Amino acid sequence: MVAMNIVITGGSGFVGSYLCEKLINNGHKIIVIDNLLTGSTENINDLMSNENFSFIEHDVQDHIEIENKVDYVLHFASAASPKAYTEHPVNTLKAGSVGTINTLGLAKKHQAEYLLASTSEVYGDPLVSPQTEEYWGNVNPNGERSMYDEAKRFAEAAVATYSRSYDLKTKIVRIFNTYGxxxxxxxxxxxxxxxxxxxxxxxxxxxxxxxxxxSFSYVEDTVAGIISLMNSSEYDVFNIGNPNxxxxxxxxxxxxxxxxxxxxxxxxxxxxxxxxxxxPDITKAKTKLNWEPKxxxxxxxxxxxxxxxxxxxx
Ligand SMILES: NC(=O)c1ccc[n+]([C@@H]2O[C@H](COP(=O)([O-])OP(=O)(O)OC[C@H]3O[C@@H](n4cnc5c(N)ncnc54)[C@H](O)[C@@H]3O)[C@@H](O)[C@H]2O)c1
Known part of the structure; x- marks a missing residue:
């Protein structure tokens, strides 16, 4: 892949910080946008002095403006655990909704590619198992997790709509339980x-x-799956997780x-x-991205x- 200018929202969080490391090692320039709600600069300490890395403390619910050319936007900013999104319900709702619109706006302005971190929570309490990408889910629209689940479902709808309306190149990764x-x-x-x-x-x-x-996926496997999707010519929705x-x-x-x-x-x-x-049913990622957890x-x-x-x- 040619060297790109990549914006990663939520890049000082758990999954985002591994993505930053991998992508910098692959020769890209990274701009992290993060409000440090649940992330920490400790996760990106080793990157802070790298000339190809910059950090902007900013909430994605506020307008995002980047002067330099942006080639790729990865939207990972959101509280992600039930405890965190229960403590920050409105911020979570806005990170998934307004934050997705703002980051899509950034991608549209730069005609950049876009990748959304969605979640297995879009399947809710699933009535089928394993879940394939075709399953539409069983979600309580106003339940105690809805600020997260429904914001992510809205985020997917926003990505699909911007892609259809503005010819944006977009991808969605539905991440399943990741640990590390x-x-x-x-x-x-x-x-x-x-x-x-x-x-x-x-x-x-x-x-x-x-x-x-x-089913639990080790963070290096999850991140390898996300990067396989980034590098592929598949503009589609993929489950990434471990079916064990x-x-x-x-x-x-x-x-x-x-x-x-x-x-x-x-x-x-x-x-x-x-x-x-x-x-997760990861048949699609296995066959189209040639990825599986190791x-x-x-x-x-x-x-x-x-x-x-x-x-x-x-
Ligand atoms: N870890 C998992 O198992 C898992 C599973 C499914 C989906 N995901 C998704 O992956 C992404 C990253 O999750 P994670 O586990 O690394 O969580 P995390 O909490 O460690 O990271 C999220 C990052 O986003 C930042 N953030 C939160 N709200 C923000 C806002 N309004 N503006 C700017 N920054 C904000 C936080 O400070 C943090 O650095 C999330 O979008 C989450 O929904 C994670």
Whole structure:
């Protein structure tokens, strides 16, 4: 790929910071736009002194203007965990809606390509499993997660509409549960929750009876999938995730084993609109992007546990 000027919103977050690293290593220039709501400059510390990297502290719900030529816009800015979007409901709603329109406007002005970070949450509590890109979802439009789910569904509609109306080249990635170093430790996501509790030998808290299923993708696999999509000539929607499905109970047991912990499992009441099942069908990404996840759960968890340990000992 020729060197490009790439804008990444949400680039100081968990997934965005890995994307910045990869794309800079591939010779591109990166401009991050981030309001640091849930991200941290710590994630991009190593990039700050790089002449091909710049950081703009800015909220995507406000108009975005970049003077230099922009070739590619990746819109990743949004609170992403149920805890974070419940704490910042209006910002989340606006990052997905107004923020998507603003970033599409930026792409339109520069005739840049555009990639939206969507989510498996657009499938809601799915009635079919695994979920293919053709499934339209089962979402509560005004439920407790709707500021996130419905904003992302609006974002997809906005991308499709700008693409049809202004001939913009756009792509959508529906990211499924991703984990790895740099996740925030206190944002309630299940992998880090369990690891922190296991390392402290505290009770591992499971919401519900632990039979709900999830499939977890290691961050390097997810980012490799996103970059495969960027590099492809596919202007379409793709699921990126790991189809290796397991129950939340099994995840807790695996983490207890890998951390050699004495933690016990404690069951709590299931929150509203918590999906019972999540598993991507990644046939489309496999066949059209020639991508599939490579990191097995034990290896990914071991790397994540090591990183969490280093954070806890700070
Ligand atoms: N991690 C996952 O499992 C997962 C799954 C599905 C979708 N996604 C999507 O990927 C993207 C990144 O998620 P993540 O896990 O890295 O989350 P994250 O919270 O670590 O990163 C999000 C980044 O966006 C920034 N941000 C939030 N609201 C903003 C706003 N209004 N203006 C500017 N910046 C803002 C935050 O400060 C943060 O740096 C999100 O769009 C999320 O919806 C992630």
């Amino acid at each position: 170093p740099r996740m925030q430790l206190n944002d309630g996501r299940v992998v880090t929750n369990f690891i922190v509790q296991a390392l402290r030998n505290e009770n591992i808290t499971i919401y519900g009876d632990g039979s709900q299923t999830r 499905e397991m129950t939340v109970g099994q995840l807790a047991e695996t983490i207890i084993e890998l951390t050699d912990s004495t933690s016990e499992i404690k069951y709590l009441e299931l929150p509203n609109d918590d999906p019972k099942q999540r598993k 990191v097995n759960l034990e290896d990914g968890l071991t790397k994540t546990i090591k990183w969490v340990e280093s954070q806890l000992s700070k």
